[in-house]
Amino acid sequence: MGKIFYIMGKSSSGKDTIYERLLEDEAVGLRPIVLYTTRPIRRGEQEGREYHFVTPGRLEEWKREGKIIELRDYRTVHGIWSYFTADDGQIDLNSSSYLGIGTLESYNRMREYFGEGTMCPIYIEVEDGERLKRAIKREEKQEEPRYEELCRRFLADAADFSEENIRRAGIGKRFRNEVLESCLEEIREYLYELR
Numbered sequence: 001m002g003k004i005f006y007i008m009g010k011s012s013s014g015k016d017t018i019y020e021r022l023l024e025d026e027a028v029g030l031r032p033i034v035l036y037t038t039r040p041i042r043r044g045e046q047e048g049r050e051y052h053f054v055t056p057g058r059l060e061e062w063k064r065e066g067k068i069i070e071l072r073d074y075r076t077v078h079g080i081w082s083y084f085t086a087d088d089g090q091i092d093l094n095s096s097s098y099l100g101i102g103t104l105e106s107y108n109r110m111r112e113y114f115g116e117g118t119m120c121p122i123y124i125e126v127e128d129g130e131r132l133k134r135a136i137k138r139e140e141k142q143e144e145p146r147y148e149e150l151c152r153r154f155l156a157d158a159a160d161f162s163e164e165n166i167r168r169a170g171i172g173k174r175f176r177n178e179v180l181e182s183c184l185e186e187i188r189e190y191l192y193e194l195r
């Protein structure tokens, strides 16, 4: 049976960067779980790569059809943005292992849905000051930088990823993303151990 490796961490800890690097590595051999979101697409993002970008109407339709595995709503300064995993037929554990990105909350839901033995957490950490600098640098490159939203998320992360919540999700191992290449190497070792 395949496994689902699930990347988590606070905003700007490097989840997307690590996700992309692991996926493009053929020796790692993981398939993507592409999440859905109702937030607007950012510059440099591509439909179906970082996320599937859908309208709130589409989300409501899938809710009615019972296709939502896990869903998180964020009350942002631009309205509610939803991120969710949909049972859209993309996950077949008989033939593949997968790589996904999410929150502690969505990880817990995925564990309930797919079972404890299937889910393998990859928790990424970066020192807060460094993480904030990376977040600002990334935001500056946007056509319309959303600094208020950046601050809101930074503060919300402190509560969402409290030590208590990390412990409750059963996460022991953590990967520090100071130097990207070393962090990736450590994750690769962990992947080979568990597969």
Ligand SMILES: Nc1ncnc2c1ncn2[C@@H]1O[C@H](COP(=O)(O)OP(=O)(O)OP(=O)(O)O)[C@@H](O)[C@H]1O
Pocket (backbone or CB within 6 Å): 009, 010, 011, 012, 013, 014, 015, 016, 017, 018, 134, 135, 137, 138, 177, 178, 179, 180, 181
């Ligand atoms: N080890 C690293 N050293 C320096 N910069 C990094 C490192 N890892 C990632 N970055 C940069 O930090 C920024 C945030 O990374 P990324 O977008 O991957 O984070 P994220 O966790 O996916 O964030 P979010 O949850 O907010 O989408 C990006 O501009 C990325 O290029």
